[in-house]
Amino acid sequence: MDIRRIAEEERLSGAVVSGGFIWLAGQVADDASLDAEGQTADILRQIDALLAEAGTDKRALLSVTVVLADIRDAPAMNRAWDAWLDRGHKPARMTIEAPLVDPAWRVEITGVARAPA
Known part of the structure; x- marks a missing residue:
């Protein structure tokens, strides 16, 4: 099975493509000083880049x-x-409350997408 790792870091990959799917790692804001709306927009920008x-x-x-x-x-x-x-093209979505690793982070988002054929 072919596995492609995108945006690899020391401990994880930003995304993994395999078996027709894309798994996104939990994405957090690059700028943790932003409020929840700003952090979310920053994370969604990162998700756009990973999917691209x-x-x-x-x-x-x-x-x-x-x-x-x-x-x-x-x-x-x-x-x-x-x-x-x-x-x-609305995905299924779940929103939960949980402590995040860095107390400055307000939001973390992960997901699964269909890989291109």
Whole structure:
């Protein structure tokens, strides 16, 4: 089976392409000083870039998990999400509250997309 790793770092790959799917690692904002809306927009930009490198775009997303450090940030996260979302290609989505590794991070997003044929 062919496995392609994208944006490899010391401990993980930003995305892994295999078996017709793209698995996104949990993405966090490059600028942790941003509020939840800003962090979400930054993360979605990163997801766009990873999917582009894999040869596709957000329309291929099948499932997304959003982790919020504070569930009260959901409206702010949703503002960025709604501005980014392709309304004709909405993925399944789950949003949960959980502590994140860096207390400055407000949002982390992961997902699975269909790889191009």
